[in-house]
Amino acid sequence: MASKLTTSNAAGWAFALPGFGLICLFIVVPFFLAFALSLTNQRLISPNPTEYVGFANYKSLLSLAVITLEPERDEDGEIVRDEDGTPEYPRVRTITRNPDFPEYRGMREWFRWHSGDNARVVVASDVVFMKALVNTLTFALVIAPGQGGLALLLALLINQRLRGINIFRTIYFMPVVVSIVVVSLLWRFIYDGNDGLLNNLLSGLTFGLFEPIDWLGRTDTALGSIIAMSIWQAVGFHMVIWLAGLQTISPTLYEVAQIEGASKWQTFRYVTWPGLRNTAVLVLIVITMQAFALFAQIDVMTNGGPLDSTQTLVFQAVERGYGKQDISGGSTISVVLFLIVLTISLVQRYLTRERS
Amino acid sequence: MADVSLSQVRKSFGSAEVIKGVDIDISDGEFVVFVGPSGCGKSTLLRMIAGLEDITSGTLEIDGRVVNDVQPKDRGIAMVFQTYAIFPHMSVRENVAFGLTIAGVSRDEKERKVNEAARILQMEHLLDRRPSQLSGGQRQRVAIGRAIVRDPAVFLFDEPLSNLDAALRMDMRMEIGKLHNQLGATMIYVTHDQVEAMTLADKIVVLRDGVVQQIGAPMELYHKPANLFVAGFIGSPSMNFMDVEVLEAAGDGVTVKAPALDPVKLHVDEQTYAAHSKAKLGLRPQYLSVPDDASKGTLHGTVALVERLGTETVVNVELTRGGRIVAALSEDKPLDIGSEIALDFDPAKAHLFAEP
Ligand SMILES: Nc1ncnc2c1ncn2[C@@H]1O[C@H](COP(=O)(O)OP(=O)(O)OP(=O)(O)O)[C@@H](O)[C@H]1O
Ligand SMILES: [Mg+2]
Numbered sequence: 107m108a109s110k111l112t113t114s115n116a117a118g119w120a121f122a123l124p125g126f127g128l129i130c131l132f133i134v135v136p137f138f139l140a141f142a143l144s145l146t147n148q149r150l151i152s153p154n155p156t157e158y159v160g161f162a163n164y165k166s167l168l169s170l171a172v173i174t175l176e177p178e179r180d181e182d183g184e185i186v187r188d189e190d191g192t193p194e195y196p197r198v199r200t201i202t203r204n205p206d207f208p209e210y211r212g213m214r215e216w217f218r219w220h221s222g223d224n225a226r227v228v229v230a231s232d233v234v235f236m237k238a239l240v241n242t243l244t245f246a247l248v249i250a251p252g253q254g255g256l257a258l259l260l261a262l263l264i265n266q267r268l269r270g271i272n273i274f275r276t277i278y279f280m281p282v283v284v285s286i287v288v289v290s291l292l293w294r295f296i297y298d299g300n301d302g303l304l305n306n307l308l309s310g311l312t313f314g315l316f317e318p319i320d321w322l323g324r325t326d327t328a329l330g331s332i333i334a335m336s337i338w339q340a341v342g343f344h345m346v347i348w349l350a351g352l353q354t355i356s357p358t359l360y361e362v363a364q365i366e367g368a369s370k371w372q373t374f375r376y377v378t379w380p381g382l383r384n385t386a387v388l389v390l391i392v393i394t395m396q397a398f399a400l401f402a403q404i405d406v407m408t409n410g411g412p413l414d415s416t417q418t419l420v421f422q423a424v425e426r427g428y429g430k431q432d433i434s435g436g437s438t439i440s441v442v443l444f445l446i447v448l449t450i451s452l453v454q455r456y457l458t459r460e461r462s
Numbered sequence: 463m464a465d466v467s468l469s470q471v472r473k474s475f476g477s478a479e480v481i482k483g484v485d486i487d488i489s490d491g492e493f494v495v496f497v498g499p500s501g502c503g504k505s506t507l508l509r510m511i512a513g514l515e516d517i518t519s520g521t522l523e524i525d526g527r528v529v530n531d532v533q534p535k536d537r538g539i540a541m542v543f544q545t546y547a548i549f550p551h552m553s554v555r556e557n558v559a560f561g562l563t564i565a566g567v568s569r570d571e572k573e574r575k576v577n578e579a580a581r582i583l584q585m586e587h588l589l590d591r592r593p594s595q596l597s598g599g600q601r602q603r604v605a606i607g608r609a610i611v612r613d614p615a616v617f618l619f620d621e622p623l624s625n626l627d628a629a630l631r632m633d634m635r636m637e638i639g640k641l642h643n644q645l646g647a648t649m650i651y652v653t654h655d656q657v658e659a660m661t662l663a664d665k666i667v668v669l670r671d672g673v674v675q676q677i678g679a680p681m682e683l684y685h686k687p688a689n690l691f692v693a694g695f696i697g698s699p700s701m702n703f704m705d706v707e708v709l710e711a712a713g714d715g716v717t718v719k720a721p722a723l724d725p726v727k728l729h730v731d732e733q734t735y736a737a738h739s740k741a742k743l744g745l746r747p748q749y750l751s752v753p754d755d756a757s758k759g760t761l762h763g764t765v766a767l768v769e770r771l772g773t774e775t776v777v778n779v780e781l782t783r784g785g786r787i788v789a790a791l792s793e794d795k796p797l798d799i800g801s802e803i804a805l806d807f808d809p810a811k812a813h814l815f816a817e818p
Contacts, residue, residue, distance in 0.1 A: 356545065356547065358543050358545055358547040359547055359549065361514050361541075361543075361547070362541075362543075362547050362560070362608075363564070364513075364514065364534055364535075365512060365513070365514070365534045365535060365539070365540070365541055366535060366560060366561040366564045366565070366612070367533060367534070367535025367536070367564060367565070368564045372564055376549070376560070376563070376564070377549070380549065380550075380551040380552075381551075383551070
C-alpha cells in the first residue's frame with residue numbers, strides 16, 4: 107500500500123537520519139578525525155593552539171636506524187674486554203646525544219646483535235611503540251592458528267549425536283558470555299605468583315617439585331599467559347561458528363566417503379575441510395581483527411608490564427591519548443593500526459580467494 | 463558379479479521397527495527395483511545392503527558371504543544417491559576418481575579408469591568442469607561414474623532420477639538400462655516412479671510398512687497381484703475396487719454380485735471362496751470399455767469428471783446404484799459431464815480378492 111509516507115523520498119531520509127547521524131557521529135567522524143589529528147600536535151587539554159606538523163608524529167613513531175659500534179680499544183689498539191672476555195662497547199647515548207649525529211637524536215636502543223667484534227644496535231625513536239607492535243603481531247600470529255584450530259577441534263568433537271552433548275556445548279561457550287574484564291580479573295587470581303590456582307595445581311601435580319612462578323610478573327611468561335587466557339576466553343565463540351559451518355555439509359557426502367572406505371583423516375581432508383572453506387575465511391579474519399584490538403586483558407592484568415613485555419598497539423593508543431593526554435600520538439598509532447589491519451585483511455582475502 | 467540374499471532381515475530405530483523380517487533373493491546380474499509408498503522402508507533396506515545402517519537381526523549375504531558386520535567398502539557395492547552427493551570443490555575428474563584417490567591408486571590407473579567410465583557415460587567433454595557448471599542430469603552422470611570406477615559387483619540406486627525433470631528422467635532411465643546391459647552387474651534400484659520400475663526391472667519388490675508384499679516380474683505383478691495392496695499400487699490410474707458378495711463358487715469360477723453390478727461369473731484360480739462370503743472385485747481402469755450399445759453394459763452411471771490425455775481418456779463415473787469407478791478409455795473421447803454412460807468389462811480380466 108502506497109501512502110504518502112512510504113513513497114515520499116523525504117520521509118525515507120527522515121527515518122534514516124537518526125541511525126545515519128549516530129553512525130556518522132561515532133564511527134565516520136572519529137575515523138577521519140584520527141587521520142586529521144595525527145598530522146597535528148593536538149593535546150587533550152592545552153593552552154597552546156593546535157598546529158599542523160605534517161608527518162612528524164609518524165616520523166617520531168616509526169623511525170628506526172642501525173648503529174654499528176666498534177669495541178673500545180686501549181692505546182695499543184687491543185680490544186678492551188671485561189672479566190668474561192666480552193668486548194666493551196661505547197654507550198649508545200654517546201651517539202644519540204652527539205650533536206655530530208643529528209639524525210639519531212632522541213633515539214634509544216631497542217635491541218642489538220653482534221657481528222664479528224662489532225655490535226649492531228637497532229635504535230628506535232619510540233621503543234615502546236616498537237615493542238607494542240611486535241607484541242601485537244606475536245599475539246595475532248599465535249592466536250589465529252591456536253584459537254582457530256582449537257575451536258575447530260572442539261566443534262568436531264561436539265558435532266556428534268551423543269547424550270548430554272549440549273552440556274559440553276554450554277560449558278565451552280560460557281566464557282564468551284562473561285565480560286572480558288571479569289574474566290581477566292579471574293585469571294589474575296589464577297596466575298597469581300604466590301597462591302594462584304595454576305601454581306597450586308602444578309605443584310600438586312608434581313608433588314611439590316614445581317617452583318611457583320609469577321606468571322604475569324615475568325617478562326618471559328607474561329605475554330604467553332595472556333595469550334593462553336585469551337584463547338580460552340573466545341574459543342567457544344569460534345567453535346559455534348565452526349559448528350554452523352559443519353552443519354551445512356551434507357550428511358550424504360560423509361556416506362559417500364564411508365562407502366569408499368575413507369579413514370577419519372581422509373574424510374576430514376576431502377569432505378569436512380573443503381566444506382568449511384568459507385567458514386575458515388570468516389573465522390580467520392574475525393580472530394585477526396580481534397587480536398589486533400587486544401586491550402582489556404592488558405589493561406586489567408598487566409598494564410603493559412613488566413618492562414613493556416605486554417604492551418600492545420591499542421593499549422598504547424589509549425595510554426597516550428588519555429593517560430599522557432597526547433591525542434595526536436594516540437591518533438597516529440590508531441591510523442598505523444588501521445593500515446596494518448587493512449593490509450592483513452586484504453592479503454588474507456587474496457590468499458583465500460575462490461580459485462576458478 | 464554377485465548375488466544378494468536377505469533372510470529375515472529386520473531393522474529397528476529405537477523401539478520403532480521399520481523393516482519387519484524381509485526375505486529377498488537376488489541373483490547375479492539381476493535388476494531389482496524396490497517400490498512402495500513413502501516411508502515404507504525402501505531406503506532403509508537399501509542402506510542396510512550398503513552398510514550405512516546396521517542390521518538389527520537376520521542375515522545379509524553378498525556373493526555367498528555373510529556381510530552383516532563387513533565395512534561398506536569391503537562389500538563390493540557402490541551407491542548412487544538422489545541428491546547426487548558429488549563434491550562441489552572437486553572437478554568432475556576428481557569426483558569420479560574419488561574412490562581411487564581414497565584407495566591410493568596410482569595416477570596412471572586412475573586416469574585410465576576415469577577415462578573408461580567417462581567413455582561409458584559419454585561425458586569425456588565434462589571431465590574438467592566443476593559440478594556448479596553441470597546440469598542435474600550431468601551431475602547424476604558424474605555420481606554414476608564414481609560408482610562405475612569402483613567396479614562394484616552390486617550397484618545400489620536410491621531414487622537417482624527423482625530430482626530430474628520428466629524428459630531428462632526418460633533419457634537417464636534408458637541410459638541406466640543400457641548401463642545394466644553393458645556392465646552386467648547386479649543392480650538394486652529404489653524408486654517412486656512406476657514407469658521406472660516397470661521398464662527397468664527384471665524383478666520388482668513391493669514393500670509396505672517394512673513388509674514384502676510381493677516379489678515378481680513386472681508383468682506378473684500387473685496381471686497377478688498377490689493382494690489388494692499390490693493390485694492398487696501397481697498400475698496407473700489405480701485399480702478400482704468394489705465390495706461384492708459371492709453368490710456361488712463352482713470349480714472353475716465364482717459368481718459375484720454387488721449393488722451396482724448384476725451377477726457376473728469370474729474365472730478364479732487357487733483361492734477358494736465360500737458362498738455368501740464377502741470379497742473385493744478389482745477392475746483395472748484400462749480394461750473397462752464403453753459398449754457400442756448403451757443399453758448393454760454391466761455398469762451404469764453418469765460422468766463426473768473427464769481428463770483427456772490425447773492417447774486416452776480418464777473418466778470418473780458416478781454409478782447409479784452407488785459407488786464410483788474410474789475408466790481409462792483407450793481413445794480420445796469427448797464426454798459431457800453429467801451425461802449417462804455405460805461400462806463393460808471382460809470377466810477374464812477382473813480380479814477377485816478375499817476379504818482380509
Ligand atoms: N535414522 C532414523 N531414525 C529413526 N527413524 C528412521 C530413520 N531413518 C528412517 N526412519 C524411519 O523409517 C521409516 C522408513 O524410512 P525410509 O527412508 O526407508 O522410507 P522410504 O521408503 O525410503 O521413503 P521415501 O520413499 O519417502 O524415501 C520411516 O518411517 C522413517 O521415519
Ligand atoms: Mg527413500
